[in-house]
Amino acid sequence: MVVNNKVETLAFDLEAGHGPGAKPAAGSAARQQQQQRPAGMVAVELHRVSAPERRTTARALGQRLAEIFFPDDPLHQFKNQSLARKLVLALQYFFPIFQWGSNYSLRLLRSDAIAGLTIASLAIPQGISYAKLANLPPIIGLYSSFVPPLIYALLGSSRDLAVGPVSIASLVMGAMLREAVAPEQQPILYLQLAFTATFFAGLFQASLGFLRLGFIVDFLSKATLTGFMGGAAVIVSLQQLKGLLGIVHFTTHMGFVDVMASVVRRHSEWQWQTIVMGVAFLAVLLGTRQISARNPRLFWVSAAAPLTSVIVSTVISYFCRGHGISIIGDLPRGVNPPSMNMLVFSGSYVALAVKTGIMTGILSLTEGIAVGRTFASINNYNVDGNKEMMAIGVMNMAGSCASCYVTTGSFSRSAVNYSAGCRTAVSNIVMAAAVLVTLLFLMPLFHYTPNVILSAIIITAVAGLIDVRGAAKLWKVDKLDFCACVAAFLGVLLVSVQVGLSVAVGISLFKILLQVTRPNTVVMGLVPGTQSYRSVAQYREAVRVPPFLVLGVESAIYFANSTYLVERIMRYLREEEERAAKANLCAVRCIVLDMSAVTAIDTSGLDALAEMKRVLDKRGIDLVLANPVGSVTERMYNSVVGETFGSDRIFFSVAEAVAAAPYKAQP
Structure with missing residues (x-):
């Protein structure tokens, strides 16, 4: 923004009650007509805003x-x-590993090894549990905890992110694929669709990062995510009643009513042995979470609890075999078999795989980036969002070819990774190595692992997703955000996960459209003793300055809101004229638009300003603009607005616009 060399100085009486003691400087018609300024108004140096430097x-x-x-x-x-x-x-x-790898040392390796082994103790039981949540064979969860972490260690920019399957993506994949294909009746086709959906999820994620379109993920607001995650956590927990109660024939629907109805109808299938074991281990797991939450130094208590529970429950199940406790059964040993030949790119189910991939891709990407940025801010380093998208996308595309399903950064495992003292992404490599040892040598030990312990582990993991305090804070700060949160929660809980996610996205978009099409506009007044003009609704000491009507526009001006803004400004004018008539004050002679918050303006907005000025000119009311930002000023001077307003109707501040007027201000 360029300022003309011509600077006019207006001097006013600085002390209250001095009336007409102001001394106008010679050479200015405006100053010659100036006889009195409001008490408390300070001297104003007037600068004219001229056209900025032209750019091609x-x-x-x-x-x-x-x-x-x-x-x-x-x-x-x-x-x-x-x-x-x-x-x-x-x-x-x-490949960020080449950046920090050159300075790697044995001291860092010791810290990463401890952290990697710690998260492996959590990742192994969670991997098995989340695979069952996605209606996949348990071994797929371990496969997904081996290959993806290795790829992320090469491509990822977060030091603290621990990669693997997550509950929400597993739930959404299982719910969406089950609608078309029953995993019990068509297990091979279901597995093919799961791998294909994972490939499309990775392709979508990597494309967002490569094309620098990561801002699309930000359309899911925190409020809607809070509601969606909470609803999904409740649904996930209710689904685990099948394992906790020992029910064999359970509903495939995800709605709250269907699940509870199935629980009641199948009461004859309840197994007291399963219930006792499930409740006991669930209490232990929840108790260890509370211990670690209250004393962060004891993080290892909750981290080791799932694997310890698996070992203890497996021993109990072995000695109580044949007494009504269902078990996992045989799990194949060996590393990930290739699954590239199982990807399906034609046929009637491709659309379902694409839709499932995009849905799970958005959710896993949102969670992974949010977790990575959270711990990056704690440790004071930067995480490149677009690089993270490419890393997670490539990780999932490669995983789909190695018998893995959708993976991302897990909050629970990343929190344990951070608490265990990880220093680099090598902790993911150590975790993958521990999973590899498990796949090669320890799989027979999981034969007698009871399904009920997997349900208890899932409930414990998703319990932290129900953020009651966050919802209460939304109610206190922003009622509209709270309504969005509740709508997403109820959509998931009462209808389905897909509907809940659609509601969450729809509400986020609606809120954006509402703010764009109905931007806030406020009446501003002078704060006594200063040159500052603030909203009279927010600052009680701010006073109006007749015959001026000062309005602040708090949004960019686009085609979607330009008509509304003109109507709103004219309504403010009518209200101000009615107020002035009742109070026997002088009528409005000038409208000052404070445009400091107008970050952008398009041709429709420019035309609306020009047309409004012509309408006001016919009524003998001036319209001036104050403090437009550089890009807005450039467009003004390149359009009809520059010709309509001229350089003498655009000012650096509201105070200068008021000071330059040829008539008296009377607060």
């Missing part, structure tokens, strides 16, 4: 696209570097 269309478009798709400016590090150095930097950029 290509340059302006290039700068805008760079801000949209490359806000982090990833190419800045390549400037003024030799070719060899650029190659090294490129290798480090795409």
Whole structure:
């Protein structure tokens, strides 16, 4: 923004009650007409806003696209570097392991090894449990805890993220695929669709990162995610009543009513042995979570509890075999078999696989990036969102070819990883190595593991997703966000997970549209003793300054809201004129629009401003603009607004706009 060399200074009486003691400076018609200014108003130095430096269309478009798709400016590090150095930097950029790997030491390895073994003790039982949640063979959960962590260690930029299957993505995949294919009747087809959906999830995630479109994921607001996660956690927990009660024939529907009806109807199938074991271990697991939550130094208590529970319950089940406790059964030994030949890219089920992949891809990507950024902020380092998307996407595409289903960064495992003292992504490699040993040598030991313990582990893991305090905070801060949270929660709980997710996305988009099409506009007044103008509704000491009507526009002005803004401003004018008539005050002679919060404006907005000025001119009311930002000023001077307003109707601040007026201000 360029300022004319011509600067006019208006001096006012600085002390309250001095009336007409202001001394106008010579050479200004406005100052000559100025006889009195409000008490408490300070001297104002008036600057005229002139047209900014013109940019070519290509340059302006290039700068805008760079801000949209490359806000982090990833190419800045390549400037003024030799070719060899650029190659090294490129290798480090795409493979972060080469960046921190050169400084790796035995001390770091010791910390990562401890953390890796700790999260492996959590990942093994969770992997088996989450696979059953997705209606997949338990071994698939262990496969998914082996290959993806290795790939993420090469490509990921987070030091603390622990990769593996997660509950919400597992639940959504199981619910969506089961609607079309029953895993009990068509297990091979179901497995093919699961791997295909995982491939499309990875393709979608990697594409978002490669095309720098990560902002799409941000359309899921925290409020809607809170409601969705809470509802999904309740549904997941209710689904585990099948394992906790020992029910054999259970509903395949996810709704709250269907699940509870199935529990009641199948009361004859309840097994007291299963109930006793399930309740006992569930109490132990929840108790250990409370211990670790109250004393973070005892994080290992809750981390080791799932594997310890599996071992103890397996021993009990072995000695009580044949007494009504269902077990996992045989699990094949060996590393991940290839599954590339099982991917399906034609036929009637491809659309279902694509839809499932996109849904699970969005959820897993949102969770993974959120977890990575959370721990990055704690440890004061940066996580590149687009690189994370590519890493998670490539991880899932490769996993789909190695008998894995959708994986991402898990909050529970990442929290344990952080608490255990991990220093780099090598902890994922150590975890994968521990899973490999389990796959090669320890699988027969899980034969007698009871299904009820897997249900208890799932309930314990998802219990933390029910954020009651977060919902209460939403109610206190933003009622609309709270309504969005409740709607998403009820959509998941009463209808289905897919409907709940659709409601969450729909409400997020509706909120954005509401804020864009109905932006906030406020009446502003002068804060005595300052040059600041603030909302009279927010600041009680702020007073109106007749004959001026000062309005603040708190949004970008687009085609979607320009008509509404004009109507709202004219309504403010009518209300102000009625108020002035009742109070026997002077009528409005000038409307000042504070545009400091207007970050952008399009041609429809510019035309609306120009048309509103012409309407007000016919009524003898001036319209002036205050403090437009650089990009808005540039568009104004390149459009009809620049011709309509001219340089003498655009000011640096509201105070300058009021000071430059040729008539008296009377607060």
